[in-house]
Amino acid sequence: MTEHRVDFPGMHPDERIVLLQRRHWTMLGRKLSRYLLLLALPFIVLLLLNWSNVDFSVDTETFSGVGIVLGISVYALVMWLLFFHDWLDYYLDAFIMTNKRIVRIEQHGLFDRVVSDLQLDKVQDVTVETKGLGSTFLRYGTIHVQSAAELGRFIFSAIPNPENIKAAILAAISSPASQKSARPAAEKPTGTP
Amino acid sequence: MEIPGIILLIVYAAIVFIVCLFSFFNIYHVLRFGMHTLASYAMSIVYVLVVGAILLTTWIAVRTVDWSTTYTINLPAIGINPGDS
Numbered sequence: 661m662t663e664h665r666v667d668f669p670g671m672h673p674d675e676r677i678v679l680l681q682r683r684h685w686t687m688l689g690r691k692l693s694r695y696l697l698l699l700a701l702p703f704i705v706l707l708l709l710n711w712s713n714v715d716f717s718v719d720t721e722t723f724s725g726v727g728i729v730l731g732i733s734v735y736a737l738v739m740w741l742l743f744f745h746d747w748l749d750y751y752l753d754a755f756i757m758t759n760k761r762i763v764r765i766e767q768h769g770l771f772d773r774v775v776s777d778l779q780l781d782k783v784q785d786v787t788v789e790t791k792g793l794g795s796t797f798l799r800y801g802t803i804h805v806q807s808a809a810e811l812g813r814f815i816f817s818a819i820p821n822p823e824n825i826k827a828a829i830l831a832a833i834s835s836p837a838s839q840k841s842a843r844p845a846a847e848k849p850t851g852t853p
Numbered sequence: 854m855e856i857p858g859i860i861l862l863i864v865y866a867a868i869v870f871i872v873c874l875f876s877f878f879n880i881y882h883v884l885r886f887g888m889h890t891l892a893s894y895a896m897s898i899v900y901v902l903v904v905g906a907i908l909l910t911t912w913i914a915v916r917t918v919d920w921s922t923t924y925t926i927n928l929p930a931i932g933i934n935p936g937d938s
Contacts, residue, residue, distance in 0.1 A: 744900045
C-alpha cells in the first residue's frame with residue numbers, strides 16, 4: 661500500500677496516511693463543465709455575431725457600451741468564482757485512512773464542514789454499493805463502513821474503485837499492527853471504580 | 854433619465870469587492886483546511902491570476918472612459934390613464 665507524504669488538519673503526530681481518496685473525477689467534471697460552458701458563453705455569442713456579419717462593436721463612449729464591458733467582466737468574475745468554489749468543494753471532501761483511523765471530511769459550501777473519524781478497531785463491516793450505469797462502467801460507488809459504536813454507518817459516496825478501498829480497510833483492520841495499537845486503548849481503565 | 858457614469862463604476866466596484874471577499878474566503882479554506890500540496894497552491898495561484906487578468910482586461914477596455922459624463926437614457930414611456938378602469 662502506498663503511503664502519502666501529505667498531512668491533513670487534525671492529523672496526529674504519530675499517524676501516517678495509508679489511503680487518501682477523493683470523489684470520482686466525474687463528480688468534479690460534471691460541475692466544472694457547466695461553469696466552463698457558461699464562462700465561454702459571451703465569447704461564443706461574440707463569435708456568432710462576427711460570423712453572421714452583424715455590425716457589432718462595443719463603443720465605450722456610450723452608456724450601453726460601458727455597461728456591456730462591465731457586465732461581461734462581472735459575469736466572468738462570478739462564473740470563475742463559482743468554478744473555483746465547486747473545485748474547492750470537491751477538493752476538500754476526502755476519505756482518508758491512516759494507520760489508526762478512518763477520517764471522512766465533507767465540505768458543504770463555505771463555513772460548513774463536517775469531519776468524522778472512526779477508529780480502525782471499531783470497524784465491524786464494510787459494504788460497497790455500486791448503483792447505476794455510470795458508476796458501473798466508470799467504477800465508482802458508495803462505501804459504507806459499519807462501526808461498533810452507536811455512530812452507525814460511515815458513508816462516503818462516489819468513491820473511485822470502492823472494491824479496492826474495501827480490501828484496503830479490511831486488510832488494515834486485520835493487520836497485527838492495527839490490533840496491537842487498538843489493544844492498549846481498549847484495555848485502558850476508565851478511572852471510575 | 855440621466856445617469857452619471859460614475860454610478861456604473863461604483864456598482865462595478867461593489868460587485869468586485871464582493872467577489873474579492875468570497876475569493877478570500879475560498880482561498881482561506883484551501884490554505885486552512887486543504888492539504889498542503891502542489892495542486893492546492895497551483896489552483897489558488899491560477900485562480901488569482903485569472904481574476905487579475907479579467908480585472909486588467911476590463912481596465913484596459915474602460916480606461917479611456919470619462920466617468921464624469923452623464924448619460925441620457927430614453928426609457929420606453931409607460932402611460933397610465935387614471936380615468937381608465
